[in-house]
Amino acid sequence: MINKSVKNAEEAIKDIKSGxxxxxxxxxxxxxxxxxxxxxxKTEVKDLICISNNAGVDDxxxxxxxxxxxxxxxxxSYVGENAEFExxxxxxxxxxxxxxxxxxxxxxxxxGYGIPFFPTPAGVGTEVAIGKQLINWKxxxxxxxxxxxxxxxxxxxxxxxxxxxxIFRSTARNFNQPMSLGGKITIAEVxxxxxxxxxxxxxxxxxxxxxxxxxxxxxxxxxxxQRTVKRK
Amino acid sequence: MLDKDxxxxxxxxxxxxxxxxxxxxxxxxxxxxxxxxxxxxxxxxENGILGMGPFPxxxxxxxxxxNAGKQTVTLLKGASIFDSALxxxxxxxQKVDLTILGAMEVSETGDIANWKIPGKxxxxxxxxxxxxxxxxxxIVAMQQVNKAGESKLLSxxxxxxxxxxxxxxxxxxxxxxxxxxxxxxxxxxxxxxxxIEHIRNATAGQLIVEGEIPEIVI
Numbered sequence: 001m002i003n004k005s006v007k008n009a010e011e012a013i014k015d016i017k018s019g020x021x022x023x024x025x026x027x028x029x030x031x032x033x034x035x036x037x038x039x040x041x042k043t044e045v046k047d048l049i050c051i052s053n054n055a056g057v058d059d060x061x062x063x064x065x066x067x068x069x070x071x072x073x074x075x076x077s078y079v080g081e082n083a084e085f086e087x088x089x090x091x092x093x094x095x096x097x098x099x100x101x102x103x104x105x106x107x108x109x110x111x112g113y114g115i116p117f118f119p120t121p122a123g124v125g126t127e128v129a130i131g132k133q134l135i136n137w138k139x140x141x142x143x144x145x146x147x148x149x150x151x152x153x154x155x156x157x158x159x160x161x162x163x164x165x166x167i168f169r170s171t172a173r174n175f176n177q178p179m180s181l182g183g184k185i186t187i188a189e190v191x192x193x194x195x196x197x198x199x200x201x202x203x204x205x206x207x208x209x210x211x212x213x214x215x216x217x218x219x220x221x222x223x224x225x226q227r228t229v230k231r232k
Numbered sequence: 233m234l235d236k237d238x239x240x241x242x243x244x245x246x247x248x249x250x251x252x253x254x255x256x257x258x259x260x261x262x263x264x265x266x267x268x269x270x271x272x273x274x275x276x277x278e279n280g281i282l283g284m285g286p287f288p289x290x291x292x293x294x295x296x297x298x299n300a301g302k303q304t305v306t307l308l309k310g311a312s313i314f315d316s317a318l319x320x321x322x323x324x325x326q327k328v329d330l331t332i333l334g335a336m337e338v339s340e341t342g343d344i345a346n347w348k349i350p351g352k353x354x355x356x357x358x359x360x361x362x363x364x365x366x367x368x369x370x371i372v373a374m375q376q377v378n379k380a381g382e383s384k385l386l387s388x389x390x391x392x393x394x395x396x397x398x399x400x401x402x403x404x405x406x407x408x409x410x411x412x413x414x415x416x417x418x419x420x421x422x423x424x425x426x427x428i429e430h431i432r433n434a435t436a437g438q439l440i441v442e443g444e445i446p447e448i449v450i
Contacts (some may be wrong), residue, residue: 027279027316028302030295053316080355090353098354101278102320102362109317120324121365125343125396128361158296170296170313171280177315205315222295228303229290 001196004164004214009039012187012213016152018045019072023108023148023179024052024062025155028081028225031172032061033156035189035217040065047072051148053104053175055079060223066094075148077101081225100128103145105178110147112181112210117146153183156217157206160190161197164211165204173205180206189217234405234423234448239373241266241450242421243332243403246371252276254323254363256333257301259373263332276328278359280319283311300359320359324366331367333360335374335399337389340437342399342411344372345391357394364395376404376434383436385409385417406431408448416440421448 006012013036016022026032040048041064048071055074056063065071066084073095079085088094099107100122110118119142123129133144155176158169166188168176180186188206193216234242236259244266247253254276255261267273275284277299284299285306293304307313322328337345344364347357364370377383385402402409408421416438422431424447432439 028298030279030298030302076356078356078358080353086353096354098356100357100361101316101359102323105316105320109315120362122324122362124365126361126393128357168315170294171277171298172296173313173315174279175316178317224293224295224304225298225302226304227293228287228305229293230287232289 001163002208003162004208004211005162005193006213006215008215009035009189009217012036012189012215013039013043016040016043016045019047020151021049021051021149023150023153023183024050025153025174025176025179026052026054026061027171027174028054029056029061029223031156031168031174031176032056033154033189034220036154036187037061037064040070041068046070049073049075051075051104051108051150053077053101055082055085057081057225058084060221069093073097075099075104077104105175107145107148108175108182109178110182111149115147117144119143120145148182150183151185153179153186155180155186155188157188157190159192159194159199160188160211160214161194161199161208162214163196164188164208164214165199166190166206166211167199167203168205177205181210185212186210187212188214190214191217191220233426237262238423238450239403239405242408242448243371243373244268245450246401247271247273247330249273251329252282252327253330253332254278254328254367256360258334260332260334261301263373276319276322277305278316278319278323278363280314280316281305281307281311283308285311320362323362326366326368328367329369331363331370332373333363333370335372335384337384337386337391338372338374338399338402338411339386339389340411340417341415342397343389344394344399345389346394348392350392360394364398367398370399370401372399372402374402374404376406383434385435385437387437406434412440418442419445421446423448
């Protein structure tokens, strides 16, 4: 098996350059690649275009890279919960492209399926349709949406092996799985990196062919955005 | 007039046993509290859950297990988890039987606006455009008049649209309406103590009232 393992986040992201397009996994703060975000913060890289369902909160997730002004544009479906984001967007420092959530996930996945575009009814008749090709198929209208082209996909998985095979945990799977398929180079940080042969081949969510670099992350905070509980 | 829980209780009567249901944020979330006991209803959360359960007990929260509102939740026995692309795949393929969501405006032709107010901070459409474009059965839970007393059931939406010709049923604090294929809000039921006159004044779009209109029973 090909060994995809790298030492740490710094090594994994070392050739990410200013102006590149990144897919960044997670939903809200759930399943975000914490180590790679921290490592990017320590670099001089800027003008990033980030494809991510959300933009983190002020002091966590992609919110950290907004604080350091490293992001030029966000492509997301929902960007509330972040005051710095709001400030940069209203002042024009940050470009924002809003994409329906299912379209966003599918455009990430398609890059890994070799499908250049797909028709979806989401957004027909709305401002999302402006400038897009509309096709009618069997009496229904669809928008043609393109696969994303991202220089890097940065995802977080639960377990992975040195061949790059990934298993996600619970709903932290979210955008991590479709994005793991879609990067020209996919970087996976995992909670537990194991040797080849230790994962059950039939339980693997993303086959290693899609993953170029993998490392075991450290110090996961796994912050909860909305702690909702019931009393015993 | 119905309060928020009243709207949720009335909508819960539309939920059928043995179905898959997606609940939006706000009043739609409350519907889960009023689904009759014994009904086998599977809740879908678009971040990738079928079989979403209630909030966890204190101390049992799992940061990796949240719903589409980013709240910590639990799984019911027999639940499944999948990625975001598949989650919207099952929505697009109309596998989900019923979608309940909120709205800022609904038009008499079934258009809906619920994601953007010009001049205010735009948070995004999330999964709303995907849901309204594909769901075969959508019920909107909303307040019929805004704080200024203006109707939100209109002949044409004024806010940026989320989807067109997609809403067939609306439940508000005042009544239950079908949106007819040829257009118009057909009043099916009225809230206890609310007159037809009151409803007429609170409906800017075309209101259709035929025969006796029963009161909502919840």
